[in-house]
Amino acid sequence: MFEKLRETARELLSKGEVECxxxxxxxxLPMIYTPYHxxxxxxxxxxxxxxxxxxxxxxxxxxxxxxxxxxxxxxCESRTINLLISEKQLNREDVKIIGxxxxxxxxxxxxxxxxxxxxxxxxxxxxxxxxxxxxxxxAYVLEEYISPSCKxxxxxEAIDPDIKIDGPSRDGEKxxxxxxxxIEKMSPAEKWEFFEKELSKCIRCYACREICPMxxxxxxFVDSNRPVWVExxxxxxxxxxxxxxxxxxxxxxxxxxxxxxxxxxxxxxxxFLTRKLTKDMKEAYNFVSGLSPEEKPALGVFSPDDREDFxx
Amino acid sequence: xxxxxxxxxxxxxxxxxxxxxxxxTSRVQYPTNIRVIRVPCSGRVNPQFIVKALHDxxxxxxxxxxxxxxxxxxxxxxxxxxxxxxIKNLLEYVGVEPERVxxxxxxxxxxxxxxxxxxxxxxxxxxxxxxxxxxxxx
Numbered sequence: 001m002f003e004k005l006r007e008t009a010r011e012l013l014s015k016g017e018v019e020c021x022x023x024x025x026x027x028x029l030p031m032i033y034t035p036y037h038x039x040x041x042x043x044x045x046x047x048x049x050x051x052x053x054x055x056x057x058x059x060x061x062x063x064x065x066x067x068x069x070x071x072x073x074x075x076c077e078s079r080t081i082n083l084l085i086s087e088k089q090l091n092r093e094d095v096k097i098i099g100x101x102x103x104x105x106x107x108x109x110x111x112x113x114x115x116x117x118x119x120x121x122x123x124x125x126x127x128x129x130x131x132x133x134x135x136x137x138x139a140y141v142l143e144e145y146i147s148p149s150c151k152x153x154x155x156x157e158a159i160d161p162d163i164k165i166d167g168p169s170r171d172g173e174k175x176x177x178x179x180x181x182x183i184e185k186m187s188p189a190e191k192w193e194f195f196e197k198e199l200s201k202c203i204r205c206y207a208c209r210e211i212c213p214m215x216x217x218x219x220x221f222v223d224s225n226r227p228v229w230v231e232x233x234x235x236x237x238x239x240x241x242x243x244x245x246x247x248x249x250x251x252x253x254x255x256x257x258x259x260x261x262x263x264x265x266x267x268x269x270x271x272f273l274t275r276k277l278t279k280d281m282k283e284a285y286n287f288v289s290g291l292s293p294e295e296k297p298a299l300g301v302f303s304p305d306d307r308e309d310f311x312x
Numbered sequence: 313x314x315x316x317x318x319x320x321x322x323x324x325x326x327x328x329x330x331x332x333x334x335x336x337t338s339r340v341q342y343p344t345n346i347r348v349i350r351v352p353c354s355g356r357v358n359p360q361f362i363v364k365a366l367h368d369x370x371x372x373x374x375x376x377x378x379x380x381x382x383x384x385x386x387x388x389x390x391x392x393x394x395x396x397x398x399i400k401n402l403l404e405y406v407g408v409e410p411e412r413v414x415x416x417x418x419x420x421x422x423x424x425x426x427x428x429x430x431x432x433x434x435x436x437x438x439x440x441x442x443x444x445x446x447x448x449x450x
Contacts, residue, residue: 184405188404188407188408188409189407190407191404191405191406191407193407194407195406195407221360227364229363229364235448235449237367237445237448238367238448240406241364241446244363244402244403248359248360248363248399251398276402277398277402280397280398280401285394298394299391299394299395299398300391302390302391304381304390306390306393306394306397308380308393310396310397311393311415311416311417312415312429312432
């Protein structure tokens with residue numbers, strides 16, 4: 001199924017159009033692909049795509065700044081590239097965008113939990129994920145184990161790719177924010193309790209920050225000691241402050257790829273926050289981040305008739 | 313005094329701070345719960361300040377700037393308006409009572425309006441009560 005992609009990558013590399021093709025390859029762990037730089041034509045044979053690709057590939061693309069590279073992207077990743085270009089972190093001429101179809105990324109941790117043992121092998125067969133391990137072979141319906149961010153994805157297909165690989169993709173029209181609406185309707189005390197339960201698991205490892213393609217600041221506010229925005233330690237007030245400020249920084253810049261959530265070692269549902277941002281920006285400013293490289297982030301622009309109903 | 317809520321106010325130098333000044337020189341009374349920090353512009357107020365203020369034990373935050381179109385720096389309050397909308401929504405979403413974070417536009421000539429809004433903000437924060445949840449215990 002990856003023939004078309006591999007052929008394209010091989011051609012780009014052998015013609016010398018790009019220095020490397022950035023994508024995913026089979027890794028050492030089941031159900032998760034590893035980011036892969038194909039630098040020689042024969043290395044293109046390793047390239048894959050699909051629900052096992054957990055991170056956002058644009059995170060690695062930014063580190064190739066200045067080199068000509070082709071990158072294999074899904075919808076969210078192509079929007080991240082647009083944002084990085086608009087924030088002058090990338091040059092459009094340096095990147096060749098290969099769009100692949102996307103059926104959503106797998107929420108691997110939930111399968112690990114439901115399986116209840118060690119999984120040694122996994123593969124996708126049609127609509128199902130077949131896993132093998134010490135509890136025998138089990139099949140899981142893929143759609144039920146898709147990341148929440150992917151379920152509310154508005155643009156599953158790459159935007160303006162240079163090369164497009166065809167295939168079945170998710171339907172952006174079916175984006176579902178009903179669980180966010182449910183939280184919005186809770187009372188402040190209930191909301192507090194809900195988030196305390198979810199976020200107090202946080203061990204402040206900052207995996208979410210490291211994996212995020214848009215968190216590229218040289219020095220992060222959490223490391224600042226003049227002033228101390230967030231104190232070290234596991235006090236919930238510090239954890240919440242960290243997540244609130246991080247989310248504020250992501251407003252209008254988050255493409256809601258869900259990589260942070262999949263990277264979280266404790267399985268915190270960060271998508272409850274990122275999807276809220278996505279929903280707010282769409283509702284208040286009709287803004288979806290990363291639709292074009294010319295577009296500025298939502299908080300970097302304004303309109304004289306922005307909503308004002310919250311001001312006294 | 314111990315049970316009185318403390319409210320941190322960020323007032324823009326050119327309008328709201330002058331409005332507060334006018335309220336003072338005109339001897340208009342307003343609640344004493346408010347602690348003022350003067351900022352050059354409402355656009356100077358980083359939403360991180362709001363989170364930090366609540367984290368440091370304040371019960372409410374009030375930010376006031378020039379009316380839209382009157383910003384001393386032309387566009388500062390336009391940007392501020394978008395930021396405030398985002399942070400207010402986020403705080404509300406994680407369970408901070410909406411009354412605790414307030415925004416207003418008060419001009420230099422509106423001393424009376426300043427006192428009125430100070431009263432409204434204090435009332436709202438009092439209704440929500442002392443804020444212990446996000447305040448770090450020390």
